[in-house]
Amino acid sequence: MADASTLAAEYRDLRRDLHRHPEPAWCEFYTTNRLIEELEGRAIDDLLYGPAIHAADARRNVPDADALTEWRERAREAGASDDVLDTIGDGYTGAVAVVDRGEGPTIALRVDIDALPITEADGDDHHPAAAGFRSGNEGFMHACGHDAHATIGLGVLDSILDSDFSGTFKLVFQPAEETVSGGKPIAESGVLDDVDHFLALHIGLDHPSGEVVAGIDEFLAVRQFEATFAGDSAHAGARPEHGDNAVQAMAAAVQNLYGIPRNSAGGTRVNAGRVGGGTASNIVPEEAFIEGEVRGETTELMEYMWDHAERVLSGAATMHDCEVDVELLGDAPSAHSDAALVDVIDHVARRTAGVDTVVEHDSLGGSEDATYLMQRVQNRGGEAAYVGVGTDHPGGHHTPTFDVREGDIAVGIDLIAGVVTELAADP
Amino acid sequence: MADASTLAAEYRDLRRDLHRHPEPAWCEFYTTNRLIEELEGRAIDDLLYGPAIHAADARRNVPDADALTEWRERAREAGASDDVLDTIGDGYTGAVAVVDRGEGPTIALRVDIDALPITEADGDDHHPAAAGFRSGNEGFMHACGHDAHATIGLGVLDSILDSDFSGTFKLVFQPAEETVSGGKPIAESGVLDDVDHFLALHIGLDHPSGEVVAGIDEFLAVRQFEATFAGDSAHAGARPEHGDNAVQAMAAAVQNLYGIPRNSAGGTRVNAGRVGGGTASNIVPEEAFIEGEVRGETTELMEYMWDHAERVLSGAATMHDCEVDVELLGDAPSAHSDAALVDVIDHVARRTAGVDTVVEHDSLGGSEDATYLMQRVQNRGGEAAYVGVGTDHPGGHHTPTFDVREGDIAVGIDLIAGVVTELAADP
């Protein structure tokens, strides 16, 4: 493994402050405010946030007013500015910073900023706990490294500002990646429509410190949904025949969702990830729900799963004389990294300090709504790539003991800044 | 236990001949022919059979042409008359004999004649095997005593012919009881529309030799059906996604049929008694079926079950993109025995030789399409009762070792003949 770089104190403090304030999708109020404060202190040419960077119709999965209010007030108490909160407070989180240095290509970097509903470990062997920057929002945690991503974004911006970069650089802080909801409204807002080279990145992903993946592919297309079954309650002892049992409908749906036929064209997925229903053991359940998802190695495969899932949900409701309402939550297409851009990343990675292994390609195996942004750029003639920056993470992604080696944040900054510089120099 | 009567050789031989030739529902060709021969040798006033005694529209569950042909040819080889077979050969089995002796009430007795698809025991401890009259139609068996019923019917007829009976007596040999299909077409043919007193009977039913049940009640209403699921086949390895899996639909239906909610108004039943589907382990199944039934302690409860079953079958098909076709097979309503008629039976039973215990009422716990005939008579102002004649049966009904004590056939003849005489004497 390379003797990795050390992260400058400024970035370390930022990362730890973000880590201490994990916020769920669309509620990244403290985080957005903190990043805006950082950006306002820098010599950038434009700063966009709030409804300006979101196609309002494309937003999905935004929490209800109570949840938004609660997180907004938490952010306010933690010091967020009233003005910023007024602009972003209905779930218009995230920000876009623009550096415009005359002639040259337009290059964008997207980093995501939301956290997860996971309770962070607090043992001494968990570094954030031991070093005093464990989550202050109990039950939520930066368990997927988005605190590191945001920090890398700012570091890359600083490198570019310090350089003789010529062209346009757009830094996108995207909210709501974990619920695959934030990518689409930003894509459809048009803020990236002029981009020639688009980069997104992820830290970790089971790659160790010192390893870089030049181009990540095989994003699973995904669609998330909530199905709500409505029947009729009844006393389970006295009048079971008066009920229309929503839990029976839900259970039949679960059994048959997992049974959607495999597809020879490629991998598919289905999950009834959160389910519930009913009120008490002696009441025939009137309501039940499934919060689930389908995926496919291609967008078509995801659609295949979705067609079947809709039929299963509908048929299950029919069987038990219930109604079912299916609400689409987030989704994301599949996408690929462009070979030419991957070559540049590979080339730059090999000369970046702290990188001792460059893997040309790897598959994500999961989903990511950066794919909406990648597709948007690619459909307009630009190119896109998704980069992996290795780190020795003690726990797996989305687990209570996830953490990143802070030195690898510095490696990430150097790598991406190097790629942007290279692209501007030799567009 | 009473020292039961001995069965006359004539009736014993008839019973054993019928036992040797068990035939399934609507295929009782040998049986019907044999009974017609018996009747033709007696001084009766009318003899009806073939389409004359069946409302053709009401017939259900008639086997396909191949099966009819096979059983018809078997009967022909066993000596059945071509003329009779021509008349009954498309599944118009059974017969009605009429004795018209001037003034007096019209009294009917119904006995059923079909057998079951059960392979008869052949051990030495099974009397029909030991005594040489075991089933000659391998795989089929008189495992519910209908051979005894038919014999009792003929015995009662002889008693009446020998007596000074005044009135009209109708003896109905009903086919297709086991599939609850024969009662309805006979009822709707109108042959019983002038009946004042209607009797049906069953031997055994876990009542020992010497015991009579004057009035059996609590017939479960029943509806039998066959649901056929049609999907699309596909190679299960190469193209699983091209299939619409009829077996998955069927399995989902089975799971949810049994889950139809209990009803506080009374007992219900559901059974997916015979199911199947698919052709080979490597083919996604294109077709599947459920041969099943629902029941209820009242006709309304049966209908409640049926409404739910139809929804389950439809929803299960929807879930797997299949079509489902639901064909009604037999059915039967619930019914009750009239108290006044039960009193007569009770009274006569107490003086009948061989009877030492008279149980006033008992519940059937199963279904019987004699109820169609009972209802038909009752709806026209007549009265009806269903009588139980005990016998020590070694195996349970519908099992390979079922048998009846032949002496109890004689008891049954005496009992019913006594009731008919009493009704005619004191209408």
Added chain:
Amino acid sequence: MADASTLAAEYRDLRRDLHRHPEPAWCEFYTTNRLIEELEGRAIDDLLYGPAIHAADARRNVPDADALTEWRERAREAGASDDVLDTIGDGYTGAVAVVDRGEGPTIALRVDIDALPITEADGDDHHPAAAGFRSGNEGFMHACGHDAHATIGLGVLDSILDSDFSGTFKLVFQPAEETVSGGKPIAESGVLDDVDHFLALHIGLDHPSGEVVAGIDEFLAVRQFEATFAGDSAHAGARPEHGDNAVQAMAAAVQNLYGIPRNSAGGTRVNAGRVGGGTASNIVPEEAFIEGEVRGETTELMEYMWDHAERVLSGAATMHDCEVDVELLGDAPSAHSDAALVDVIDHVARRTAGVDTVVEHDSLGGSEDATYLMQRVQNRGGEAAYVGVGTDHPGGHHTPTFDVREGDIAVGIDLIAGVVTELAADP
């Protein structure tokens, strides 16, 4: 309908205060305290509460410490005494008052005191809302009339104290009836072991004002349980094969619990009344639960259902490589009202003002853990009966618009006091 009595202001105020403070099973802290206050102001001979009236081992379904603390603090804020809370505060709610007036039989009355997790209606047509005594514990409601029951209990006590009653009278305020958990520990505490005549009562049950049911029977035996399935979580996109899906196990169990075969020996019930599982749409669910129940018209039928349910839960876990832990919550046997006692009630009811119809027998159709107390008394040679006091209730039991006519509380007091007096006079 009878011109029903008017409820004295004292009892009306008590009933409304209890109605305003509905508390769930084992958390009836305010209620118990209020009733103790009432009892302490009366000339009774003994007052028992806390662990003294509960066989600790037999308590089930007691909420966790957090819930107990929350309800205890609520009661404290509403004015409950610290001393009483110290004694009952770990879920030892309820109380027993004893009147000892020399020679004579020992007669007990049991009334229940807990409320339900139902949000009370607040329309003008809901009397408690219109008259200002709607639930102050949002989400909880006296939707089954236990506020009326407790009031009747105190009214009966007052009548006896005012009378020349000779014998012993025990008034039991039982907690946790709704979760069928409070009856067993009180029965096993032995406080009723010397009882000759035991009475329990219920208001409403679809009987109108002016009607009394002398003896309610056909209690369904019930067993409630919580099954917890534990599997392993995994990322649903990246590593679905690493998961052991607890929601699949739960759904399979639900499907097959409802499919436990009907029983010809009598009515049975099963309900998966509250279910849940999983954490997020993209995580293979690691945990799931079923809060359910089985019932039977006899204790044997309930046990039959339970045997099958245990197999279903175990097999479902096996299918998906999960563990299942099944915790018994409340249960109650079936029971019957003794004819002799029912006769006394019938006799007294016919002379009680406000009663214009007396129904000798009716079936409950549901479950009640008064049956534990009834059985305890009956097993020791005493007799027991369960009385129904009609009331015009606008909404059904366990619905947000349930209410009782307060005049019928007075009828209930007069009826039961009359029965106790009669029993003491003519033991």
Added chain:
Amino acid sequence: MADASTLAAEYRDLRRDLHRHPEPAWCEFYTTNRLIEELEGRAIDDLLYGPAIHAADARRNVPDADALTEWRERAREAGASDDVLDTIGDGYTGAVAVVDRGEGPTIALRVDIDALPITEADGDDHHPAAAGFRSGNEGFMHACGHDAHATIGLGVLDSILDSDFSGTFKLVFQPAEETVSGGKPIAESGVLDDVDHFLALHIGLDHPSGEVVAGIDEFLAVRQFEATFAGDSAHAGARPEHGDNAVQAMAAAVQNLYGIPRNSAGGTRVNAGRVGGGTASNIVPEEAFIEGEVRGETTELMEYMWDHAERVLSGAATMHDCEVDVELLGDAPSAHSDAALVDVIDHVARRTAGVDTVVEHDSLGGSEDATYLMQRVQNRGGEAAYVGVGTDHPGGHHTPTFDVREGDIAVGIDLIAGVVTELAADP
């Protein structure tokens, strides 16, 4: 498309004779006898058949004695030799011919010979029907081209006999490929243990006439099974509680087999291809079965599916108090074609008349127990490849209208003979 060769009359007649006599797995008595007759007329050095070419322990899925007898007698009536039938008649079908021409490599070609339980089309647009060689075994059909395969095998043998081939050539006529049962016992018999170059082939597979696939890969490993559930029957109306319902167990298993989690390591399959159970609508089903299979892109993935399937079958039985017996039927591992051998095939194909397109690699997408033979050879240091010979087939494989262009049989002969010659010339 190439102007394909014409098939010599001798081979055309053989192919049509085989097509007229389709026989299922392990019952290829007529076919084997016919091929032995052909071989006996040729100058080969050794001819093996019967138990000599099968490791008896490894045989699976052999039909019962009745089925073997029926097919043996059919073959006898169609002219098969008594001597041959005596040797192969217990399901030891197939044959191995050996040509030994001194120094040189040992090269083997395997062709399969069994047919499918499919009823052949009989329209004028189905060539075998129009030309008079449609299946004479109604309900069975060469719907996968094994008649062509056998013919190619014999044609290749003739070419080699006519050539100056030096080395050893083994021609394997393998039975029971459709049930993936015949490969393993031949592999384990050791007859191929000295083979240096192993070839297997398939015609069609959606590749048109004129196209050759030099190396087919991605065989799905497969395991086929029959699970039999045994419960207890009962009268569905009278005593449903006495039954242990094997159809409920089966349905629960079907629902959950299809729900075995997808695997991120590669494609998997599961199919409950043929199921059944029960005897009549009014009997609680005592027995039920699933004839099914699991597959995986690797042998490990198939094993993963199998582990889960066993758990599902066991848990489903537990749920309904049934026993389950799981019998393994056929199986086959995954395998790959060796690059060096594929290169030779590619090279020869490009110069073979009638071939105008050579596809280097394709995936099978299904399973094939040639993989047992490939693995056996590869594990002993030999190399193996699986070749595709295109043909315009009007209907899909395993459908009633499948057929092959007979000219493509000639192409197949030339191609494989060319490869064998090339391998012998340049080992």
